[in-house]
Amino acid sequence: MTTTEPIVVLGGGLMGLAIAHQMARRDHAVRVISRSRNEAAGFVAAGMLAPHAEGLSGELLTLGQKSLALIPQWVAQIEHDSGLSCGLRMSGVVVPFKTKEEGKHYPTAALGQPLNRKDLEREIPGLAPHWQAGLLFEQDGQIDNRRQLMRALEKACVSLGVQFLEGAEVQTVTRNRDIQELQEISLRTAEGEVKHQPCRTAVLCSGAWSQKLVPELPVFPVKGQMLSLQGPRKALKRVIFGPGTYLVPREDGLIVVGATSERDAGFTPGLTPDGQTKLQAGIQDLLPVAGSWPPMERWWGFRPCTPDEGPLLGKSPINGLWLACGHHRNGVLLAAITSELLANAIDKRPYSEEEQSILNTFSYERFAHKK
């Protein structure tokens, strides 16, 4: 299906860009409306690709594993279309534990390689002595979302003809009340002009702000504060995923440290002394030597969360409006499968059994009857 009326993507964050890119690759006209690119969770996240190390379970683990398998090919497409590297590193992730027993009870223990203290010292020189056991997930990795992936995706989209409306805020999504069909979106441009645009096909990729446009959707913000440290190059080869704090080493020695998880903060912006102190304490608790590495940047953002912490994918309560939101802690990991799934859905390609099952599991309807 090739359309001339553009598919409108509501949100220029990672999910919006990934879907715009897939649709443009299929020769669709695409328009991305983005209020403020810096607020996008894709810029805020640490870029861990770690369904196993993050201890996911059930259908979310399966979804994460499927997306992880798609990532090399997805990244290759973006790198081809943009000419830029995305900074993918399958560096493996170590989850440390105080005791061997604790590790045995980790949800994904059976999928990791058990480590004793000697192994831990080999994998993470300088790890604090109270960590006596661990699990190594060699199949997990990371991508430099903040400095590379987002930029590469933007460039790939531009090179494929995607139009961008940056600084424009979508104010309402209007539906025909009788048949619940998408009719129009109204937006306020960066210059302050309010525009009403007829629209028949759109994708909601508005992250933590999704409920503002479609009130039925149970998406709420979970604030995360982060910082980065400049370590010596190669000081850390694996990601360390500790309880409450993780350290993600980039190729050039920059270490991204995350993250607070603040459910009561709502959309309150800014760093807090408490949040930053917790991160500093987490660094000290994991890798004391990193306490002396200079902090480079500090930032915060809002994870888009749902009551069961799984994403909302596929149909919405409004015909013509598709959902790709609510990815909570796993947006970077799930962008590959989300963009493929949504592109197939919008293109009306017959679903495979596997796709149908994912769309059923992560449909917004799972919350509809719980109201």
Ligand code: GLY
């Ligand atoms: N995936 C890590 C986080 O959301 O903090």
